Amino acid sequence: MFRSKDFLKWSDETIEVVLKKTPVGGALDLLLKDFFNWATRNSIYPLHFGIMCCALEMAVASAPRFDAQRMGVIYRSTPRQCDVLLVNGPVSKKLKPVLRRLYDQMPGPKWVIAMGECAISGGPFWESYNVVPGVDAFIPVDIYIPGCPARPEALIDGFLKLQKMILENKRGLLTGR
Numbered sequence: 001m002f003r004s005k006d007f008l009k010w011s012d013e014t015i016e017v018v019l020k021k022t023p024v025g026g027a028l029d030l031l032l033k034d035f036f037n038w039a040t041r042n043s044i045y046p047l048h049f050g051i052m053c054c055a056l057e058m059a060v061a062s063a064p065r066f067d068a069q070r071m072g073v074i075y076r077s078t079p080r081q082c083d084v085l086l087v088n089g090p091v092s093k094k095l096k097p098v099l100r101r102l103y104d105q106m107p108g109p110k111w112v113i114a115m116g117e118c119a120i121s122g123g124p125f126w127e128s129y130n131v132v133p134g135v136d137a138f139i140p141v142d143i144y145i146p147g148c149p150a151r152p153e154a155l156i157d158g159f160l161k162l163q164k165m166i167l168e169n170k171r172g173l174l175t176g177r
């Protein structure tokens, strides 16, 4: 019997072969790269995942005063629909494999933002027996936003920097992370 899991695996492999190993993929990438890049930078979907106090600032950044949604920033609750992992708070050694798994479940192209001192270096918990000294120890980070806490304005600025990075990198259809 042909199960849905088998169908998804077959379609993934077939699309990958068509895109990466035939001239069709190259032509599509050439035609759609600019559109894909425009759509990507104007629809940033971060994973709705807060660890500690900086998560409150993340929530405020989406409230009416700062309104991150006007820039196309819309939080989703499943990694399958996200292209940004926004880490805000200390990552404990117990949480580390879970966060890595969430990152692996996000489809490419994808980006990572480390918000606040805890996510950048462990912050006040630096050298603690159970806190990882920065998320970049196990996940590649694209944007660092310092602060304890990082203010909503700083997060908005981080999103603007990410949009600029997406514009400059132009990853296209054929590149993953």
Ligand code: SF4
Pocket: 052, 053, 054, 055, 088, 089, 090, 115, 116, 117, 118, 119, 123, 124, 147, 148, 149, 150
């Ligand atoms: S950086 Fe400061 S405000 Fe942010 S999670 Fe760590 S302790 Fe809390």
